[in-house]
Amino acid sequence: MPSTTLSPITTAQIQVASEIGTLRRLLIHSPDRGLGKVVPSKAQDWLFEDIVNLNMMRRDEYDYYVKLLLYFLDPEKVQGRKADTTPNRNFFKPDHDDYFRSDKVIDIQVLLTDILQNEVIRTKLIASICGIERTSFQTQQQLHEYDPVELAKIMISGSLPDQTMLFAPLPNFIFTRDIGIVINDHILLNKPAKLARTREALLAQYFFHYHPIFASYRDKIIEIPDNEHAFLLSDTDVNRDVTRSTLEGGDVMMIAPRHLLVGVSERTTLYAAQQVMRLVFEKNVVDKVTIIKIPKKRDYMHIDTVFTQVKRNVWVLLGSLARTGDEAKKRDVLHFFAPKDMSEELRILQFIKGLEHKPIEIENLEDLLTDISKNDLGAAEPVRFIYSGNNEFPFGAREQWTDSCNLLALKDGVVVGYDRNDRTLEAFRQAGFDVVGAAELIERFEDGEASPQTLENTFIMLPSAELSRARGGSHCMSLPLLRDAV
Numbered sequence: 465m466p467s468t469t470l471s472p473i474t475t476a477q478i479q480v481a482s483e484i485g486t487l488r489r490l491l492i493h494s495p496d497r498g499l500g501k502v503v504p505s506k507a508q509d510w511l512f513e514d515i516v517n518l519n520m521m522r523r524d525e526y527d528y529y530v531k532l533l534l535y536f537l538d539p540e541k542v543q544g545r546k547a548d549t550t551p552n553r554n555f556f557k558p559d560h561d562d563y564f565r566s567d568k569v570i571d572i573q574v575l576l577t578d579i580l581q582n583e584v585i586r587t588k589l590i591a592s593i594c595g596i597e598r599t600s601f602q603t604q605q606q607l608h609e610y611d612p613v614e615l616a617k618i619m620i621s622g623s624l625p626d627q628t629m630l631f632a633p634l635p636n637f638i639f640t641r642d643i644g645i646v647i648n649d650h651i652l653l654n655k656p657a658k659l660a661r662t663r664e665a666l667l668a669q670y671f672f673h674y675h676p677i678f679a680s681y682r683d684k685i686i687e688i689p690d691n692e693h694a695f696l697l698s699d700t701d702v703n704r705d706v707t708r709s710t711l712e713g714g715d716v717m718m719i720a721p722r723h724l725l726v727g728v729s730e731r732t733t734l735y736a737a738q739q740v741m742r743l744v745f746e747k748n749v750v751d752k753v754t755i756i757k758i759p760k761k762r763d764y765m766h767i768d769t770v771f772t773q774v775k776r777n778v779w780v781l782l783g784s785l786a787r788t789g790d791e792a793k794k795r796d797v798l799h800f801f802a803p804k805d806m807s808e809e810l811r812i813l814q815f816i817k818g819l820e821h822k823p824i825e826i827e828n829l830e831d832l833l834t835d836i837s838k839n840d841l842g843a844a845e846p847v848r849f850i851y852s853g854n855n856e857f858p859f860g861a862r863e864q865w866t867d868s869c870n871l872l873a874l875k876d877g878v879v880v881g882y883d884r885n886d887r888t889l890e891a892f893r894q895a896g897f898d899v900v901g902a903a904e905l906i907e908r909f910e911d912g913e914a915s916p917q918t919l920e921n922t923f924i925m926l927p928s929a930e931l932s933r934a935r936g937g938s939h940c941m942s943l944p945l946l947r948d949a950v
């Protein structure tokens with residue numbers, strides 16, 4: 465049996481209280497063979513707009529993301545090991561002996577493999593998966609024949625080593641953000657809105673509840689309930705926002721030590737947002753919850769597709785949903801006759817613990833973000849906004865679609881994002897940021913010309929031709945477990 469067990473991490477290792485504190489530990493998932501199974505006719509159901517080339521996605525794009533994360537979070541694993549990272553990719557394969565195996569940059573496939581060594585967990589998980597996937601009893605028995613390494617791969621990819629498909633792949637599993645969120649020292653699990661992501665949530669339940677690295681957090685796992693009234697409603701009524709209980713991690717942002725943002729969107733319902741608020745107040749995890757209702761639109765599936773934080777006083781956001789967008793439109797007389805503006809569908813309500821019946825309405829995104837920078841995070845410098853596509857028509861919308869607003873902060877002011885959003889990148893340069901490609905930066909790290917510790921105000925560009933077809937960026941591709949306090 466392969467020895468894939470990570471040594472259990474001691475307590476106080478899970479703590480996220482901001483989006484910009486130096487990142488120390490996170491969960492990722494490298495594109496697995498299931499992604500290579502997406503076909504055009506299923507792409508939409510599986511929440512992709514296109515099919516992808518798996519090899520290019522891994523070798524030319526995602527591997528750079530992993531390398532970057534390792535340079536920042538676990539440098540001994542990569543520094544001076546350039547040779548190991550080419551050309552067979554074994555260094556990047558979670559099931560290979562040469563895998564980098566880090567306890568800072570953790571692939572969920574490794575966690576799954578670990579828990580599957582336990583006979584009881586293995587039996588339960590096989591039965592649960594076969595239940596939700598409605599497989600035959602025979603398939604269920606067949607799955608018991610595989611070792612934990614192979615079984616984890618089957619459970620994720622849906623297919624056997626000989627390529628036989630037993631159930632659908634989980635192409636969206638690379639977006640680990642959506643399966644759970646760390647809120648201070650608690651872990652909030654999701655309840656996916658889309659059928660294509662159901663098995664992801666089940667797998668997440670299992671490794672959060674059973675893997676030794678989370679052992680001391682078992683009583684800190686938060687799962688939101690279903691609405692019991694919904695069980696008695698007809699299928700048409702049940703899908704209403706106030707009845708259905710669905711929540712995805714892209715809509716939850718632990719933005720400041722006692723302040724949680726929850727989006728109400730295509731994926732997260734009002735009912736779920738309300739349950740999250742109730743639970744985090746009850747458990748005294750935060751004092752303030754801001755609910756941000758965005759238009760229910762594929763382009764804006766989660767709040768992290770329309771804004772993310774770059775630095776204590778810097779944010780990237782979509783102009784047409786923000787105040788800036790509003791004002792530009794208001795100068796136009798046609799505005800009075802035009803159909804309802806997207807930004808009019810944006811609503812922001814802030815709830816303070818103990819005063820939930822008296823929410824404070826916030827007019828626009830910039831006001832909310834300014835308040836967070838100044839009052840929650842104590843930014844001394846003026847708050848600045850960088851807009852998708854530099855807010856130039858029609859690049860704001862174009863570049864938001866390819867995740868210009870979905871950035872992962874590795875530390876305050878150092879972010880990773882896609883290389884394809886030219887106008888947004890130009891806006892970053894104008895705002896005084898260095899813009900550098902991942903490969904080039906890695907070279908600089910290797911040559912000692914730069915170091916993750918001293919790097920400041922930098923946008924690191926990730927190649928993105930294939931990754932961006934999956935409709936998520938680096939923020940979605942990360943589930944931070946530990947960040948330094950800000």
Ligand SMILES: NC(=[NH2+])NCCC[C@H](N)C(=O)O
Pocket residue numbers: 510511512636639641642713714715765766768769870934935936937939940
């Ligand atoms: N946090 C995010 N924005 N995640 C993006 C998820 C993209 C994925 N294809 C989906 O539609 O579900």
